[in-house]
Amino acid sequence: EQALEIADRLILSGALDVVVIDSVAALVPKGELEGEMGDSKMGLQARLMSQALRKLTATISKT
Incomplete structure (x- = not known):
C-alpha cells in the first residue's frame, strides 16, 4: 500500500513522466x-x- 501512496504523491508532484509498477503480485x-x-x-x-x-487514474487526469 505504501508503494501506491508514494506513486500517487510522485505523480502529483509532476517530478516523473512515467510510473511503472513492475510486480503487482509484490x-x-x-x-x-x-x-x-x-x-x-x-x-x-x-x-x-x-x-x-481508480485513485491513480484520477491523479493522472489532474496532471
Whole structure:
C-alpha cells in the first residue's frame, strides 16, 4: 500500500513522466502483512489494486 501512496504523491508532484509498477503480485495489502498466517484475506489484493487504479487514474487526469 505504501508503494501506491508514494506513486500517487510522485505523480502529483509532476517530478516523473512515467510510473511503472513492475510486480503487482509484490504489492501486499497492509491487512495481509499484519494478520496471522491462517487468517483468510480473500480478495484484499484485488480490492487494493481496484482502489489504487481508480485513485491513480484520477491523479493522472489532474496532471
